[in-house]
Amino acid sequence: MPNTALVRRGLDGELDRRLPKGxxxxxxxxxxxxxxxxxxxxxxxxxxxxxxxxxxxxxxxxxxxxxxxxxxxxxxxxxxxxxxxxxxxxxxxxxxxxxxxxxxxxxxxxxxxxxxxxxxxxxxxxxxxxxxxxxxxxxxxxLISRLNxxxxxxxxxxxxxxxxxxxxxxxxxxxxxxxxxxxxxxxxxxxxxxxxxxxxxxxxxxxxxxxxxxxxxxxxxxxxxxxxxxxxxxxxxxxxxxxxxxxxxxxxxxxxxxxxxxxxxxxxxxxxxxxxxxxxxxxxxxxxxxxxxxxxxxxxxxxxxxxxxxxxxxxxxxxxxxxxxxxxxxxxxxxxxxxxxxxDLPHPITDAPDAVDLEHPRGDLTFDRVRFAYPSAADSSLASLESGWSEALDTTPGPVVLDDVSFSAAGGQTVALVGPSGAGKTTMTALVPRLYDVSGGAVRVDGHDVRDLTVESLRAAVGVVSQDPHLFHDTVRANLRYAAPDASDAQLEAACRAAQIHEVISALPEGYDTVVGERGYRLSGGEKQRLSIARVLLKDPAIIVLDEATAHLDSESEAAVQAALRTALAGRTSLVIAHRLSTIVGADLILVVSHGRVVQQGTHAELVRAEGLYADLYHTQFAAAEA
Ligand SMILES: Nc1ncnc2c1ncn2[C@@H]1O[C@H](COP(=O)(O)OP(=O)(O)OP(=O)(O)O)[C@@H](O)[C@H]1O
Ligand SMILES: [Mg+2]
Structure with a gap:
C-alpha cells in the first residue's frame, strides 16, 4: 500500500518540479x-x-x-x-x-x-x-489514468x-x-x-x-x-x-x-x-x-x-x-x-535511419555471440507510472541473462531449445522479432542484423506462438483476421483445419462468430494454442517462434497439437522451446541452454551419445514423460 508519507513527498515533489523551458x-x-x-x-x-x-x-x-x-x-x-x-x-x-x-x-x-x-x-x-x-x-x-x-x-x-x-x-x-x-x-x-x-x-x-x-x-x-x-x-x-x-x-x-x-x-x-x-x-x-x-x-x-x-x-x-x-x-x-x-518516451526499438526491408525472406536464422541483459527500470519506464509516487528508478541493468549464445539455422530447419527453467529460452525467442534488442553480438535473419531491417518487415517475417496466447475480446473470426485482415472465410477455415481447431470452433454455439471472452477464457489452454497456431498460419511467416505448451494436455489434444505443429512448422524455420520428445527428436538442431549459455548443441542422436546435460535431461525428463 502506498504509504502516506511517500505520497505526500511525491505530491510536493510534483508541485516543486521545475517545468521544462519552452x-x-x-x-x-x-x-x-x-x-x-x-x-x-x-x-x-x-x-x-x-x-x-x-x-x-x-x-x-x-x-x-x-x-x-x-x-x-x-x-x-x-x-x-x-x-x-x-x-x-x-x-x-x-x-x-x-x-x-x-x-x-x-x-x-x-x-x-x-x-x-x-x-x-x-x-x-x-x-x-x-x-x-x-x-x-x-x-x-x-497509464490509463494518465491518459484520461x-x-x-x-x-x-x-x-x-x-x-x-x-x-x-x-x-x-x-x-x-x-x-x-x-x-x-x-x-x-x-x-x-x-x-x-x-x-x-x-x-x-x-x-x-x-x-x-x-x-x-x-x-x-x-x-x-x-x-x-x-x-x-x-x-x-x-x-x-x-x-x-x-x-x-x-x-x-x-x-x-x-x-x-x-x-x-x-x-x-x-x-x-x-x-x-x-x-x-x-x-x-x-x-x-x-x-x-x-x-x-x-x-x-x-x-x-x-x-x-x-x-x-x-x-x-x-x-x-x-x-x-x-x-x-x-x-x-x-x-x-x-x-x-x-x-516523449523514447522508442528504443524502431527502424534505423538506413533500415532496409526484409524481402522474400528465406528464414536463415543466426545468433552470433549474443549477450543480453533485461533493461533497467529507468531505461524502460517512467517513475510516475510505476508506483504512483515519484521515486527515482533503478538504473542498474538486470543481470546478464544470455551470454555468448551462437547458433545457425538454415531456412526451413527446426531448432529445439531445451534446458532447465529460467535458463533463458523464452528470452532467446524474444530477440528474434525484436521484442528486445541484444546487449551484445547480433541476431541475423537472412544475413541481416535484425536491427538493420525495418521492424515492420521483420515482424511480418516472424510468427510467434506463445505458451499462453492472448486472444482479444472479440469473435474467433476477428481474432484470426488480426493476422490477415483480407483473408477470406475459406482461408480462415483452411488455417483452422490445418491447426486442428476447426472441429472445436464449429462445435461452439456461434461457430466462428463466438466471442472468446477476455483472455479467451472459454477455450482450454491447448485449444487456445491451436487457435493461435491457425492465426500464425494465416500470417504465413518464414520464421516461427514457438513456446510449446507444457504437458498437462490430455492425449487427444496432445495428438491434435502435434499434428497442428507439423503443418505449422513445415517449410519454415522454427525456433521451438520444446517439451515434447517428438518435437525434440525431429529437430534439425537441439540447443541445450543452461544459465544463459548454450552448453551443448547437435542432433538428438549426437547428444544422447555424448555425456552431458542433454543426456541427463533425456533420461530423467523426456524418457519419463514418454513412458
Ligand atoms: N521481463 C523480464 N525482466 C527481467 N528479467 C527477466 C524478465 N523475463 C525473464 N527474466 C529473467 O531472465 C531469466 C531467463 O528467463 P526466461 O523466461 O528466458 O527463462 P526460460 O528458460 O524461458 O524458463 P522457463 O522454462 O521457466 O520458461 C530468468 O532469470 C528470469 O528471471
Ligand atoms: Mg520460458
Missing amino acids: LVGRVWREFARPYRRKLVALIATIVIASALVVAPPYFIGRIVDALSQVRDGVVPAGVGRTVTLSAVGLIVLALVTVLFSIAQRYYSAWLGEQLIADMRQRAFRHVQRMPVAFFTRTQTGA NDVVGAQRALTGTFGTLTANTVQVAVALAYMFALEWRLTLLVLSVLPVFVMAAKYAGRRLQALTRESMQLNADMNTLMTERFNVAGATLVKLFGRYDREGERFGDSAVRVADVGVRSAVVGRLFFATMSLVGALGTAAVYLVGGQFVLSGTMSTGDVVAFAALVITAYSPLAALSNAPVDVLTALISFDRVFEIL
Whole structure:
C-alpha cells in the first residue's frame, strides 16, 4: 500500500518540479496553432463579454441620477426618457451578454474537445509503439489514468485557465479604469483592502491545489488496484488466497481518504468564498460611507456612488481569481508536462535511419555471440507510472541473462531449445522479432542484423506462438483476421483445419462468430494454442517462434497439437522451446541452454551419445514423460 508519507513527498515533489523551458511554446506549436482561428474567436468573445460587465453599473448609475432629480413630486424634463432608455439598455445588454457567452462556450468547448481528442490519439499511438519492457514494468491503471485525467487536465488548462485568465484581466482592467474615472480617491480606498483578499485567495488556492492533487493520486491508486484485481488472473488469485477482506480494506482506505479530501476541499472552498463576501461587503460599505460624504459635499453624484459600489464587486472577484493565477497556470502546465512526458518516451526499438526491408525472406536464422541483459527500470519506464509516487528508478541493468549464445539455422530447419527453467529460452525467442534488442553480438535473419531491417518487415517475417496466447475480446473470426485482415472465410477455415481447431470452433454455439471472452477464457489452454497456431498460419511467416505448451494436455489434444505443429512448422524455420520428445527428436538442431549459455548443441542422436546435460535431461525428463 502506498504509504502516506511517500505520497505526500511525491505530491510536493510534483508541485516543486521545475517545468521544462519552452513548454508554453510547445503547447502552442503542437496543440494550439492548428486551431488559431477558433482561438482568436474565443479570445474575442471573452474580451467583449468581460468588458460588458461594467455596463450595467453605468446604466444603474444613470437611472439613480435621473431619479434623484425628482424633488417633491416634480419630475424634470428628460428624466422619464433617461430611465426608459437605461432600462432598455440593460435588457439589450443582457441579451448581448447571453449571445456572447454562448459563443464563448461554443468556442471553448470545441477547442477543448479537439485538444482532448488530439492528445489522446497521439498518446495512444505513441504508447502502442513502446517496447515490451515498458509494458512489463508499467502499471496499466496508472497509464490509463494518465491518459484520461491528465489529458482532461490539460484541456481544462487551455480552455479553463486560459479563458478565466483573459476574462478576469479584461474585467479588472475595465472596471478599475471606470472606477478611477469616477473617483480616484475612492478607488484607492477600495484597493487598500486588496492585500487581505489576495492572501486569502492565495491560501485557499494552495490548499485546494494540494487537495486536488492528493485526490487525483488516490483515484489513480484506486484505478490501479481495480484494474489489477478485476482482471481474471488477479480476481482468481484473490479468491484462491481468500483475501477479500484485505483487498477490501486496502481499497476502502483509498476510498475513505478520497471522501476525506472531498470534505476538506469543500470547507476550504467555502471558507474562501465567505472571506470574499465579507471583504466585498466591507468594500461596499466603505464606498457608501465615504462616497456618501462626497455626495454631501457635492463632489460626486448619487448615481456614480451606486455605480461605483456595483463596480467594487465586479472588480473584486476577478482580482481574487487572478491572485491565484500563477498556481493555476502552473497546474495547467504540469498537466501538459505530464502528457508530454508520455509523448516523449523514447522508442528504443524502431527502424534505423538506413533500415532496409526484409524481402522474400528465406528464414536463415543466426545468433552470433549474443549477450543480453533485461533493461533497467529507468531505461524502460517512467517513475510516475510505476508506483504512483515519484521515486527515482533503478538504473542498474538486470543481470546478464544470455551470454555468448551462437547458433545457425538454415531456412526451413527446426531448432529445439531445451534446458532447465529460467535458463533463458523464452528470452532467446524474444530477440528474434525484436521484442528486445541484444546487449551484445547480433541476431541475423537472412544475413541481416535484425536491427538493420525495418521492424515492420521483420515482424511480418516472424510468427510467434506463445505458451499462453492472448486472444482479444472479440469473435474467433476477428481474432484470426488480426493476422490477415483480407483473408477470406475459406482461408480462415483452411488455417483452422490445418491447426486442428476447426472441429472445436464449429462445435461452439456461434461457430466462428463466438466471442472468446477476455483472455479467451472459454477455450482450454491447448485449444487456445491451436487457435493461435491457425492465426500464425494465416500470417504465413518464414520464421516461427514457438513456446510449446507444457504437458498437462490430455492425449487427444496432445495428438491434435502435434499434428497442428507439423503443418505449422513445415517449410519454415522454427525456433521451438520444446517439451515434447517428438518435437525434440525431429529437430534439425537441439540447443541445450543452461544459465544463459548454450552448453551443448547437435542432433538428438549426437547428444544422447555424448555425456552431458542433454543426456541427463533425456533420461530423467523426456524418457519419463514418454513412458
Ligand atoms: N521481463 C523480464 N525482466 C527481467 N528479467 C527477466 C524478465 N523475463 C525473464 N527474466 C529473467 O531472465 C531469466 C531467463 O528467463 P526466461 O523466461 O528466458 O527463462 P526460460 O528458460 O524461458 O524458463 P522457463 O522454462 O521457466 O520458461 C530468468 O532469470 C528470469 O528471471
Ligand atoms: Mg520460458
